Amino acid sequence: MIDYLITGCSGxxxxxxxxxxxxxxxxxxxxxxxxxxEENIIxxxxxxxxxxxxxxxxKRPKIIIHCGTFSAIPYRDDFLxxxxxxxxxxxxxxxxxxxxxxxxxxxxSSSYVYSGISSKEICHEDTPLNPxxxxxxxxxxxxxxxxxxxxxxxxxxLSSVFGSxxxxxxxxxxxxxxxxxxxNVVEIWGEGMRKMQYVYIDDVVQSIIDSNxxxxxxxNLGGNDYISVLETANxxxxxTSTSINFLKEKKEGATLPFMSVDKIxxxxxxxxxxxxxxALGNYIKEFKN
Numbered sequence: 001m002i003d004y005l006i007t008g009c010s011g012x013x014x015x016x017x018x019x020x021x022x023x024x025x026x027x028x029x030x031x032x033x034x035x036x037x038e039e040n041i042i043x044x045x046x047x048x049x050x051x052x053x054x055x056x057x058x059k060r061p062k063i064i065i066h067c068g069t070f071s072a073i074p075y076r077d078d079f080l081x082x083x084x085x086x087x088x089x090x091x092x093x094x095x096x097x098x099x100x101x102x103x104x105x106x107x108x109s110s111s112y113v114y115s116g117i118s119s120k121e122i123c124h125e126d127t128p129l130n131p132x133x134x135x136x137x138x139x140x141x142x143x144x145x146x147x148x149x150x151x152x153x154x155x156x157x158l159s160s161v162f163g164s165x166x167x168x169x170x171x172x173x174x175x176x177x178x179x180x181x182x183x184n185v186v187e188i189w190g191e192g193m194r195k196m197q198y199v200y201i202d203d204v205v206q207s208i209i210d211s212n213x214x215x216x217x218x219x220n221l222g223g224n225d226y227i228s229v230l231e232t233a234n235x236x237x238x239x240t241s242t243s244i245n246f247l248k249e250k251k252e253g254a255t256l257p258f259m260s261v262d263k264i265x266x267x268x269x270x271x272x273x274x275x276x277x278x279a280l281g282n283y284i285k286e287f288k289n
Contacts, residue, residue, distance in 0.1 A: 002027040007093075009067070009068075012167045015166045020209065045085075062104065064097075066090070069090075069108070108156050111222065112256065113129050115136040123259050125219065157220045160198050172196070173280070186243070189252050195258075198223050207268065220260060235280050
């Protein structure tokens with residue numbers, strides 16, 4: 001029996017979790033269809049039901065953390081293929097959990113489930129949902145499937161994550177910092193009025209580990225900062241002593257509403273996520289090194 005099984009272990013959050021578990025000497029297994037096999041990490045696709053069951057039955061994890069899903073960009077560009085693979089993979093895990101009800105299952109949903117709601121509203125976990133974005137539609141479907149199938153589950157609705165790590169998809173903050181360091185300029189699309197709710201990767205990892213003590217259910221997982229892309233660029237520009245360049249011809253993305261994080265704060269004994277200014281400062285220092 002192992003403590004943790006991490007799917008998508010070569011991705012951004014998955015790889016950070018693996019690093020944390022290794023450093024703190026937890027027993028774990030990582031799975032990824034794109035990984036390089038090494039000790040405690042194996043390569044296969046979760047759509048392979050026989051292989052999935054074989055590994056789960058052999059390792060008998062206490063906690064499964066399912067990071068092995070497509071991100072927003074694949075869902076935007078190829079909705080049906082992304083939905084099909086993610087659905088098959090999730091059902092294979094849930095089929096195993098049907099006979100292993102004491103295993104804690106942790107799944108990552110997204111703030112995109114709140115797409116279609118006015119950015120002037122504050123969204124709570126019980127806010128009525130009717131997402132308009134492909135990613136949000138898929139994630140809400142997965143949430144309902146999980147809650148219907150396995151009561152011992154935690155679902156995190158993630159806001160925009162930033163910080164060091166293996167980011168496989170474009171990341172706005174990473175791109176701005178890289179531009180500042182490499183080209184002495186920070187570029188932003190349009191006028192930078194799109195507002196974002198950020199959360200630092202270290203806070204995400206710690207919340208996941210701490211969630212073993214949480215009540216089951218859905219939790220918004222984000223920071224308390226809700227600032228424009230321009231405000232973010234100004235912080236990076238000041239930290240790196242660089243200028244800002246506006247790409248007025250580029251269309252800004254939509255602003256999602258702010259997610260209340262009161263519920264997770266109560267479960268976490270009032271622990272506050274890091275403020276974006278200090279977290280960005282730490283990230284920039286890591287980036288330079």
